[in-house]
Amino acid sequence: xxxxxxxxxxxxxxxxxxxxxxxxxxxxxxxxxxxxxxxxxxxxxxxxxxxxxxxxxxxxxxxxxx
Numbered sequence: 001x002x003x004x005x006x007x008x009x010x011x012x013x014x015x016x017x018x019x020x021x022x023x024x025x026x027x028x029x030x031x032x033x034x035x036x037x038x039x040x041x042x043x044x045x046x047x048x049x050x051x052x053x054x055x056x057x058x059x060x061x062x063x064x065x066x
Contacts (some may be wrong), residue, residue, distance in 0.1 A: 015052055019059050021043045
């Protein structure tokens with residue numbers, strides 16, 4: 001596993017653990033703001049941000065079901 005891949009995986013895990021404690025409205029705002037940033041990013045950074053958006057969206061759905 002490359003060091004970049006490991007760093008990305010660690011970042012995703014850290015992001016997941018942090019967003020568990022964010023209120024639903026704040027999480028919705030984060031998703032909305034991240035989506036606004038997407039057009040300004042290159043493919044690599046855009047892909048990373050898309051991953052974070054998807055993680056946040058899954059957490060938001062989980063929170064709304066509870």
